[in-house]
């Protein structure tokens with residue numbers, strides 16, 4: 001990404017305290033606390049059932065957000081509650097560390113489906129964008145700064161809200177599914193490559209490999225240790241459905257060169273209508289690409305899911321991936337099912 005001549009702080013300019021929403025249907029607005037994790041989870045579930053019923057946010061993901069040292073709930077979150085204290089709307093604005101080529105501020109949240117269409121989301125998003133600008137304005141680097149958020153195509157009102165607030169459609173991400181049918185085959189890795197199950201012993205090396213291989217993935221930045229550990233230590237992470245490729249360099253040293261890492265949230269199986277896992281991360285180091293390493297890792301994942309009796313595997317991909325990930329997946333029998341849009345406001 002190109003560097004700018006001025007600092008991000010200068011480009012964002014004055015970022016005043018975000019304006020608290022005021023709406024007759026919301027009794028009070030206040031920052032969230034860890035005591036709200038369950039209430040936020042219930043709300044995110046109600047929203048997800050309408051907006052994107054094929055995937056629902058796990059409670060652990062919300063708890064992890066509250067656990068990050070970079071998340072300051074007092075400043076980075078807002079909940080709207082009714083007179084009884086139930087959470088009707090939530091806005092969180094994540095500002096992860098380790099932003100080496102791009103500074104991202106990421107608003108997430110929304111309004112309960114039964115209160116939509118009344119202008120609450122518009123005010124909440126305005127608050128989130130105000131907070132996001134403060135976060136970006138705290139950066140003195142000359143890196144680009146993005147406010148980055150996602151909307152599922154099945155809830156066009158969310159996309160309209162972003163457009164109204166001045167964000168632009170930047171990218172399409174596709175969800176793809178692969179039935180674990182008779183066509184699943186193990187693919188032997190190329191000579192000199194070894195594929196083995198993921199174990200915690202290689203966690204740090206796989207983390208480094210993920211960060212390196214994702215530098216050319218749109219919108220990605222290195223993951224903090226906290227973020228990585230929340231992922232591989234999460235309730236739904238599946239070491240038995242995660243695989244690592246090892247390659248041997250000219251000096252005879254074996255190193256991690258690729259990985260497929262998966263989760264399986266069994267709580268959503270009934271709702272999505274099939275059992276199966278989700279491939280969260282696939283990557284191969286750039287110097288090792290084009291040798292069918294990703295293919296053999298994915299094939300190992302599919303075969304392991306099939307052996308467990310799972311019905312399908314799901315993943316998401318940048319539809320314009322410069323490294324050809326979409327072609328890799330469709331070539332292995334994955335079929336697009338849903339689309340979500342990435343919106344940005346760039347500084």
Ligand SMILES: CC(C)(COP(=O)(O)OP(=O)(O)OC[C@H]1O[C@@H](n2cnc3c(N)ncnc32)[C@H](O)[C@@H]1OP(=O)(O)O)[C@@H](O)C(=O)NCCC(=O)NCCS
Nearest residue numbers: 282283284289290291292293294295317323324325327328
């Ligand atoms: C996408 C990625 C994992 C592919 O790894 P890889 O080991 O090079 O992939 P493979 O060699 O197994 O490729 C298998 C097939 O994928 C397709 N493919 C892979 N790279 C491609 C490219 N750059 N352009 C077009 N097709 C490509 C081809 O069909 C290829 O089969 P072929 O060589 O027989 O035609 C790797 O480029 C990467 O790490 N990219 C950055 C991270 C990323 O975007 N991950 C995916 C996130 S969803």
